[in-house]
Amino acid sequence: MTEEQKNTKGHCPRCDGERNADINAYYRNEWREDDSPVYGIDEYYVLTCRGCETVFVKITEYFSEDEPEEHYDYNTGQVELYVVPKVTHWPMPKFRRRPEWHWRLIFGDSDLKNLLKETYSSLDNGNHVLAAIGMRTVFDRISELLGIDTKLTFNAKLNEMQEKGFIGEYEKETLVVLIDAGSAAAHRGWKPSEDELNAMMDIIEPMIQKHFILPGTVAKLKSSVLPKCS
Numbered sequence: 001m002t003e004e005q006k007n008t009k010g011h012c013p014r015c016d017g018e019r020n021a022d023i024n025a026y027y028r029n030e031w032r033e034d035d036s037p038v039y040g041i042d043e044y045y046v047l048t049c050r051g052c053e054t055v056f057v058k059i060t061e062y063f064s065e066d067e068p069e070e071h072y073d074y075n076t077g078q079v080e081l082y083v084v085p086k087v088t089h090w091p092m093p094k095f096r097r098r099p100e101w102h103w104r105l106i107f108g109d110s111d112l113k114n115l116l117k118e119t120y121s122s123l124d125n126g127n128h129v130l131a132a133i134g135m136r137t138v139f140d141r142i143s144e145l146l147g148i149d150t151k152l153t154f155n156a157k158l159n160e161m162q163e164k165g166f167i168g169e170y171e172k173e174t175l176v177v178l179i180d181a182g183s184a185a186a187h188r189g190w191k192p193s194e195d196e197l198n199a200m201m202d203i204i205e206p207m208i209q210k211h212f213i214l215p216g217t218v219a220k221l222k223s224s225v226l227p228k229c230s
């Protein structure tokens with residue numbers, strides 16, 4: 001970084017994206033091993049987002065022994081190999097944007113709220129297997145809150161939920177996939193990718209919204225609609 005550089009880009013935790021930011025503080029640490037070509041450059045930035053003024057930290061770490069990556073150079077038209085510094089931020093960027101209704105869970109069941117919180121935390125920290133298991137456990141808690149016998153197998157729970165009208169045929173099929181994925185992570189050594197985890201969250205989040213958020217929303221809407229003229 002040059003002396004006069006006053007701004008850079010960083011992932012703002014509040015805007016949840018890459019933003020222009022002012023540099024409040026900067027520290028560079030360059031190190032080299034004795035009698036060896038191995039070296040590293042660590043750079044620390046304290047930044048303020050130019051959009052929302054949130055303060056956050058960005059760290060770039062260059063290590064000479066990291067695996068070089070292929071990059072296309074638009075100036076030369078050549079593909080070149082070089083080591084790209086590892087970039088991290090604090091607070092860490094969220095793996096997935098929380099649904100708008102997420103905060104309203106504070107008024108509901110504390111176990112469900114905490115299970116979901118730990119699942120999001122596992123996602124944010126790159127713990128893919130734990131996140132997948134967490135989603136299956138969230139389903140378990142949902143079924144319990146709906147009055148389904150906790151001693152039943154997952155399949156039996158789904159059948160009962162369908163019989164009682166909590167879920168339709170298609171919803172049941174998607175939940176079978178979610179539960180199987182959670183079981184594969186728990187017992188068969190399956191590590192889901194980010195896309196697969198997002199697909200699993202796409203199944204479980206609407207389930208929570210449907211059963212624990214929507215009833216309140218609908219009741220409020222119903223009470224605010226003017227009665228029909230006779």
Ligand SMILES: [Zn+2]
Pocket residue numbers: 012013014015016019049050051052053054
């Ligand atoms: Zn921001």
